[in-house]
Amino acid sequence: MHPKEDGFKFPAEWLQHKATWLSFPWNVETWEDRLPRIYPSYFKFIKEISEVEQVNINVGNSQVKTIIEKQLALRHMENDNILLHDFPTNDSWCRDHGPSFVVNSTTKEKRIVDWQYNAWGGKYPPYNHDNEIPTRVAEMLNLQTYKPGIIMEGGSIEVNGAGSLLTSKSCLLNKNRNPDLNQREIESFLMNYYGVEQILWIEDGIVGDDTDGHVDDTTRFVNENTVLTVMESNRHDDNYEILKRNFEQLKKMKLINGESLNIIELPMPDPVIDNELRLPASYANFYMCNGKVLVPTYNCKKDDLALGIIADCFPERKVVGIDSKEIIWGLGSLHCLSQQEPKV
Template identity: 60%
Template sequence: MTPKEQGFFFPAEWHPHRATWLSFPQSSDSWDYGERLERIYPSYMAFVKAITESENVCINAKDEEHQALIWRLIEEYGIDKSKVEVPIHPNNDSWCRDHGPAFLINPETKQRMIVEWGYNAWGGKYPPYDDDDRIPIKIAEYLNLPYVVPGIIMEGGSVEFNGKGTVLTSKSCLLNPNRNPHLSQSEIEDYLRNYYGVEQVLWVTEGIVGDDTDGHIDDTTRFVNEDTVLTVVEPNEEDDNYHPLKQNLEDLKAMRLPNGQPLNIIELPMPDPVYDSGVRLPASYANFLITNKSIIVPTYGCDKDDLALSIIQECFPKHKVVGINATEIIWGLGSFHCLSQQEPII
C-alpha cells in the first residue's frame, strides 16, 4: 500500500515540529573552503539560534572532525546545547530541504514515516551526491522510523503544501528531463498524490533568475494557510524576473482549490538584485522557514527588506518574524528554507 492508502500525508510547514534538520555547510561546490565558508557562519548560526527558540535543531555532520567544529560554533555563538543534536551522517552539501527526508504523519494512528526520494543534485549538476542521497535513510534509522522508497527523483524545495490535500510545484523543475525523463506530467502527479498523500497538484510555470534548481517553488510561492499564498512579484519590466513572475501570478489566479474556491493571493516584493562577481544570485524573500513560534526570513540589506518583513508578519500574526541578513548565504545559491527540513510531531 502507498503512504496515501495507509492514511499518511505531508503536513503543512506550520504543523508543530519536534525539530528542524540541517546539513552543516562544507561543500566546495556551494562554498569555497576557508574565508568564504567562514563568512557565512554569523548568519548561519543566527539562523540556528533562531530555530532553537521554539524547537530542536538536528545538524548532520559529515564526520567527527566536522561534528567537533559544529559544537564549537554552537558554544561560540551562545546557542543552547540542550536544543541541538549533531549526529554523524556523511553528506556532500548543505541543502537539506532537497536531500533530507520528507516526513509524513498519520493523525489517526499517531505514526510517522519517511519518504526516501531519489536525489541527483538538481539534474546531476554537482557530483558527488551519493552521501546526500542516503541522508533520509540515515535519519530514519536515527529516529527509528519506517521509510518508503518511491524510486524517482524529487526535492523538497520543489513542492509546497497547504496540509489540506493540495501541493504546489513548478513545471520548469519537475518536468525538466534532468530529473525523471521517463515520466509524464500525469505520472509525476500520481507519485505526488501517492507518496505525499495529497489530492490535488497545482502547477506554476517558472522559477526565478539565478536559481540552479531549475525553478524551485520555495523561491516563488508559499502557502501561509490552507487557501492563501504569498507569491513574489517584480514590477520592473526591465528586470529578468518580470515576465516569469508575471506568468506565475497569472497561473495562480486561474487555480481553484478542491472546494472550487480561488486562492487568496498576497504579493511579496522581490529584493533588489543581488550579484556576486557579475553573477545574479537567486535572492528571494519567499525562501523563509516557518518554525513553531517564528518565521525566519532572508534579508539582503536593501530598502525592500522592511516591507517584505511587514507583509510576512501580517500573514503570520501569531508568529515572530525574524529577518536575518542572507547576502553571504545566498552566494551558495540558496537560503534558509533551502537549508532546512522540518520534522513534524504527532
C-alpha cells in the same frame, strides 16, 4: 503500498514541529572562501530555531563536527536542543536531500518518504552521501520508510495541508530528473506519496536558481487558501515576465473546495549580484518553525516591506529577518537549508 493508501500525508509547514533537520555547510566547492562569512547568519538561524524546537544537524565529518562545537561554544549556544549526528553529507541543502516526514493523524504515527536525489539533475556530483540521509535518519529514529524510486526535492513542492500541492513545470517536468515519466505519472507519485488530492502547476522559477525553478523561491502557502508570491516591479528585470506569468496562472487556480486562491504579493529584493553572477535572492525562501517565521534579508531597502507583509500573514508568530547576503552565494537560503520534522 504508499503513504496515501496507509492514511499518511505530508503536513503543512506551519503545523507544530518536533524538530528541524539541517546539513551543516562545509563543502568549499559550493562556498569557496565564504564559509566563515556565512557563520554569523547560519548560527543565528540555528539559535532562533533551537529556542522553540530541537535542531538536528548532519555534521558531514569529524572535522566539521569540531568546527560546529567550537562555533557553538564561541557563541554560548551549547544547548540540549541542538544535536549533532555523524551522518556524512556532500552539501548543505537539507530541504532537498533530507527526510520527508509523513504523518497519520489518526494513529499518530510518523514515517519517512525516501525520495532519490541527484543534485538537481546531476549538476553537482558527488551526491551519494546526501542521497543516504533519509535512510540514516529513518534508521536512527526507527521509522518505516517508503521508497518511490524517483527523483524529488523538497524545495520543489508546497502543500496547504488540505489536499493541494503546488509545484513548477520547469523543475518537475525537466528531463534531468525523471525522463521516463510524463506529467500525469509525476502527478500520480506526488498524490500517492505526499498524500494530496490535487496538483497545481506554475510555470517557472527565478533567474539564478540552479534548481530549475523550485517553488519555494516564488510561491508559498501561508494557510490553506492563501499564498504569498513574489513579484518584480521593474519591467526591465529578467524576472518580471516570469513572475507575471506565474501570477496569472495562480489567479486561474481553484482549490479542492472550488475556491480561488487568496494571493498576496511579496516584492523581490533588489538584484543580488556577486562577481557578475545573479544570485537567486528571494524573500519567499522563509522558514516556518514553532512560533516563528525566519526570513532571509539582503541589506536592501525592500527588506522592511517584505518583513511587514509576511508578519501580516502570521499575526501569531514572531517574524525574524536573518541577513542572507552571504548565504545566498551558495544559491539557496533559509528554507533550502532546512527540513521540518512534524510533531504527532
